[in-house]
Amino acid sequence: KAQSSGHNTWTTYDQTMKLDLTQEMALVADLREAILTDKLELYYQPQVQIATGQVTGVEALLRWKHPVYGEIPPACFVLLAERSGLANRLTEWVLEHACRQGKKWLDAGVKFGRIAVNISANCFAGGWLNKAVRRVLAATGLEPQFLELEITENIEIVSTAVVRDMLAELRRSGITIAFDDFGIGYSSFKYIKLFPLDTVKIDRLFVADVTHDVSSYAIVQTVIRLAADLGLSTVAEGVETVEQLTLLQAAGCDKYQGYLLSPPVPARDVVALLCRHSR
Numbered sequence: 001k002a003q004s005s006g007h008n009t010w011t012t013y014d015q016t017m018k019l020d021l022t023q024e025m026a027l028v029a030d031l032r033e034a035i036l037t038d039k040l041e042l043y044y045q046p047q048v049q050i051a052t053g054q055v056t057g058v059e060a061l062l063r064w065k066h067p068v069y070g071e072i073p074p075a076c077f078v079l080l081a082e083r084s085g086l087a088n089r090l091t092e093w094v095l096e097h098a099c100r101q102g103k104k105w106l107d108a109g110v111k112f113g114r115i116a117v118n119i120s121a122n123c124f125a126g127g128w129l130n131k132a133v134r135r136v137l138a139a140t141g142l143e144p145q146f147l148e149l150e151i152t153e154n155i156e157i158v159s160t161a162v163v164r165d166m167l168a169e170l171r172r173s174g175i176t177i178a179f180d181d182f183g184i185g186y187s188s189f190k191y192i193k194l195f196p197l198d199t200v201k202i203d204r205l206f207v208a209d210v211t212h213d214v215s216s217y218a219i220v221q222t223v224i225r226l227a228a229d230l231g232l233s234t235v236a237e238g239v240e241t242v243e244q245l246t247l248l249q250a251a252g253c254d255k256y257q258g259y260l261l262s263p264p265v266p267a268r269d270v271v272a273l274l275c276r277h278s279r
């Protein structure tokens with residue numbers, strides 16, 4: 001089924017992507033090859049301060065155009081990487097390319113706030129992430145205050161104490177930490193209390209419903225209030241309409257990302273985008 005034509009094929013799989021073992025192994029081999037030969041690409045989606053319209057960051061999002069299957073959604077192949085031992089190599093590829101791009105923009109006088117990189121949970125094992133970040137920053141010359149790491153709560157792999165210490169060390173160096181997809185997991189509240197964070201990203205599942213579902217709006221209001229009480233900033237993900245933005249602003253949300261502002265775009269289009277949004 002995986003080799004049938006058209007990229008819509010992938011949307012018929014859920015995130016666990018039920019390929020048979022042979023298909024999965026072949027795809028993992030293709031992904032390993034794509035990492036080695038730089039066949040992946042990063043798109044960037046801007047994030048802005050709601051009150052001022054100022055760009056506070058750009059999130060790096062992986063794109064992979066498979067030679068046979070076409071575009072495969074990152075949610076699918078990232079999961080594949082995570083369960084086949086490729087997560088570290090994939091994450092290092094993203095860190096390296098994002099930081100190199102950030103350094104390039106800075107050298108050209110382009111102000112983008114921070115570059116945000118999504119981090120696989122596996123990367124916390126053995127202290128790998130902190131070593132990789134240090135290595136990549138040194139190699140690219142990007143300073144830590146231009147980097148944000150986005151983590152999700154899918155981190156049962158390592159003890160929470162280890163993750164907490166690793167995050168604390170990263171933050172001491174000037175890197176900020178955002179908690180991605182807040183609210184959709186089982187333990188969002190446990191982790192918001194446990195981990196040293198800077199930002200909470202409210203999952204777009206809630207954002208999508210704020211205009212027509214009273215309970216979604218109540219949840220969003222509560223999360224924003226809680227984050228503020230804990231000294232964290234809030235980002236709304238997946239904002240698509242002015243109505244959603246208005247409600248989020250009324251609830252005190254700090255920043256937003258979403259198609260209303262811009263979809264993720266290739267690196268070459270970022271400068272024009274930032275110019276349009278700087279004042």
Ligand code: C2E
Nearest residue numbers: 061062074075078094118119120238239240257258259264
């Ligand atoms: P995420 O980190 O929560 O990223 C946000 C996703 O929402 C992106 O999907 C983005 O394109 C999409 N999005 C942004 N604005 C809107 C909107 O207004 N409406 C809608 N419907 N969607 C919007 P994308 O690029 O397909 O990535 C999906 C997920 O794949 C990401 O969710 C992240 O978990 C994972 N991912 C992507 N790149 C990487 C990466 O470099 N490393 C890791 N570990 N995971 C990645």
Ligand code: MG
Nearest residue numbers: 059118150180
């Ligand atoms: Mg993210």
Ligand code: MG
Nearest residue numbers: 180181201237
């Ligand atoms: Mg997210």
Ligand code: MG
Nearest residue numbers: 181203204237
């Ligand atoms: Mg999400």
